[in-house]
Amino acid sequence: MIRVIGWDIGGANVKAARLLFTDGRAESGRTVRRYFELWNKREGLHPLLQEIHSDLGSADAMVLTMTGELCDAFHDRAEGVAYIIDAVREAIPGIPLYAIDLEGRIVRLDGGEADLLTLAATNWIAEARVLASRQPNCLMxxxxxxxxxxxxxxxxxxxxxxxxxxxxxxxxxxxxxxxxxxxxxxxxxxxxxxxxxxxxxxxxxxxxxxxxxxxxxxxxxxxxxxxxxxxxxxxxxxxxxxxxxxxxxxxxxxxxxxxxxxxxxxxxxxxxxxxxxxxxxxxxxxxxxxxxxxxxxxxxxxxxxxxxxxxxxxxPPVLTDSGSVTLSPCAAAAYLLGQALSHG
Missing domain, CATH: 3.30.420.190 (conserved archaeal protein q6m145)
Known part of the structure; x- marks a missing residue:
């Protein structure tokens, strides 16, 4: 069994999904959504991430998408991306962390990110990639x-x-x-x-x-x-x-x-x-x-x-065999990573 958490950290909401994979299939999972004004109190992100992680349960790996880097808590988007990545790492240490980039690739965040802007505003890509595998011709x-x-x-x-x-x-x-x-x-x-x-x-x-x-x-x-x-x-x-x-x-x-x-x-x-x-x-x-x-x-x-x-x-497609999780950016990111780890 592989347990994966997908994060979608926006300027006004933090959303997360935890999926359980067996033999490459997402058997079950659940999602969490919290309203959080990142622009107003960015230091509150760290404890919120810990709270959500505690609620969802432990994971073998996590994957990150975001849009919150654009909010005016940061001087520029690169600062915002770095801050969000660091907040996740520090709040939930010891778990491998990945991100979806602008090309739709799953990138391991090992501290050597060269271009932070390739990780900005990618939640729609994760979602569309999963949908494309289920509905090859459509408008999302x-x-x-x-x-x-x-x-x-x-x-x-x-x-x-x-x-x-x-x-x-x-x-x-x-x-x-x-x-x-x-x-x-x-x-x-x-x-x-x-x-x-x-x-x-x-x-x-x-x-x-x-x-x-x-x-x-x-x-x-x-x-x-x-x-x-x-x-x-x-x-x-x-x-x-x-x-x-x-x-x-x-x-x-x-x-x-x-x-x-x-x-x-x-x-x-x-x-x-x-x-x-x-x-x-x-x-x-x-x-x-x-x-x-x-x-x-x-x-x-x-x-x-x-x-x-x-x-x-x-x-919209159901992502888990149990029918508990449907398509969303955080769930899609978790689904992509879970599949990659299952077949990797």
């Missing part, structure tokens, strides 16, 4: 709390044109919009209100989690990030925050007006994602015939976009 849509990844897979290979984030932004494969943390002011600049078009306050009053909590698409338990006002994660709290977007309070807007406000913002975010899908698929012959695999906390948004484009959908 991973809609997380903050971003959306759109990765075409053709003939079992990743057909992404970008690797680094700036390239992926330029090619439409990375969209900075997500189901939880996106400020409403990054989705809309104006709203329809009482028969007129009303500009909104460009303030951090409400986020996408408030929109979907108000619409009943997310539960309070799904609202894993901090609220903009530090108050409760309830439908009433979400409506109060959304009202502030129009420089009003919820006592002076009707329930119908607040629901319409949330629905309009949701519609505009769907348009952002749909536009990205068309951008990516437009360069692929018969791209609109590719099935779509939607994953992430915002998978419901991906499914809605897929329906409105009349595309077919495929369920």
């Amino acid at each position: 849509m991973d809609i997380g709390s903050t971003t959306t990844d759109l990765i075409p897979i053709l003939d079992g290979k990743l057909a992404a044109q970008g690797k680094r984030d700036i390239e992926r932004l330029a090619h439409g494969e990375l969209i900075y919009t997500g189901a939880l943390r996106t400020p409403v002011a990054a989705i809309v600049s104006q709203i329809p209100m009482r028969g007129v078009i009303c500009r909104i306050a460009a303030e951090y009053f409400a986020i996408s989690a408030d929109v979907y909590l108000a619409l009943g698409r997310l539960t309070p338990e799904d609202y894993t990030c901090a609220t903009p006002d530090g108050r409760e994660k309830t439908k009433e709290g979400a409506l109060e925050r959304l009202a502030r977007v129009a420089c009003e309070d919820s006592k002076h807007l009707t329930a119908g007006e607040l629901h319409a406000l949330a629905a309009y913002i949701a519609e505009k975010q769907l348009q952002q994602i749909t536009e990205g899908m068309l951008h990516v698929l437009s360069r692929i012959e018969n791209g609109l015939r590719l099935p779509v695999v939607s994953v992430g906390i915002g998978a419901f948004l991906g499914e809605a976009c897929t329906r409105r484009m009349y595309l077919t959908t495929c369920d």
